[in-house]
Amino acid sequence: MKLTCIGAGNVAWRLLIAMDKAGHKIEQVISKSEESAKALASKFGAFYGTDLSKIYDLGDLVLIAVPDDQIKAVIEALPPISAVLAHTCGSRGIEVLESKALHIGVFYPLQTLNKDIPVDIREVPLLLESSDIQSKITLDNLARSISDKVQNVTSEERAKYQLAAVVANNFANHLFSLSADFLEKENLDFNMLIPLIEETGNKLKSALPSDAQTGPAQRGDLDTLSKHRGMLEDSPELLKWYNAFSSSILKKHHKDDTSSDE
Numbered sequence: 001m002k003l004t005c006i007g008a009g010n011v012a013w014r015l016l017i018a019m020d021k022a023g024h025k026i027e028q029v030i031s032k033s034e035e036s037a038k039a040l041a042s043k044f045g046a047f048y049g050t051d052l053s054k055i056y057d058l059g060d061l062v063l064i065a066v067p068d069d070q071i072k073a074v075i076e077a078l079p080p081i082s083a084v085l086a087h088t089c090g091s092r093g094i095e096v097l098e099s100k101a102l103h104i105g106v107f108y109p110l111q112t113l114n115k116d117i118p119v120d121i122r123e124v125p126l127l128l129e130s131s132d133i134q135s136k137i138t139l140d141n142l143a144r145s146i147s148d149k150v151q152n153v154t155s156e157e158r159a160k161y162q163l164a165a166v167v168a169n170n171f172a173n174h175l176f177s178l179s180a181d182f183l184e185k186e187n188l189d190f191n192m193l194i195p196l197i198e199e200t201g202n203k204l205k206s207a208l209p210s211d212a213q214t215g216p217a218q219r220g221d222l223d224t225l226s227k228h229r230g231m232l233e234d235s236p237e238l239l240k241w242y243n244a245f246s247s248s249i250l251k252k253h254h255k256d257d258t259s260s261d262e
Helices: 010-021 034-041 068-077 133-146 155-185 190-203 222-231 236-253
Strands: 002-006 025-030 047-049 061-064 084-087 104-109 126-130 150-152
Touching (some): 025 034, 155 236
Parallel strands (some): 025 047
């Protein structure tokens, strides 16, 4: 399969490397940064540039791999596309592409990706959406050549997956950051928590999140909760989230307990 990619960020790097490894031909990389486009295109011997009016669309697919908030500007600058045109956004519907191509779709990786951190794309869920049989066949064949977890979803379903992913990943990572700040202030090592964090993720392969929940709030241990709050008096931001999550966990796991967590 021959394809052109618009974008040279984290998603583009990881997807194109996987596609190239699967035997697909990367014809062109276009980015607003010529340096970034060149760096990515050079890995495949592809053409590169910054001018969307010079896009190569005689292949099978033009893939727009830019952040959600940049896709509108990219689409406005695009000429009509004869190949299948797809984007990789989670929160934008398929219809945003209708003005530029007859065959359109979505190719959304449900994973946090970083160009500097290798990832096994075969384990990454790819959520697809297609407007017609041609785009469906093109995107499905491409997806299944690089991933074992391919699913067709609607734009509404994909947006809900992205929202849940933000809560599960971005919010959780922010809590990691707050924990790291707390330990640094106490001259302690955040790396000591890495095995715990990894095991938390591993548990979810065989148990529901609610069943894997542990800790003082899950047990209804109000004495420990009170002690922790005292330790966080000098960390108001972390204390705010500690109170919020402890309250939520208590309500979920002790619905019939009339005791206050205040």
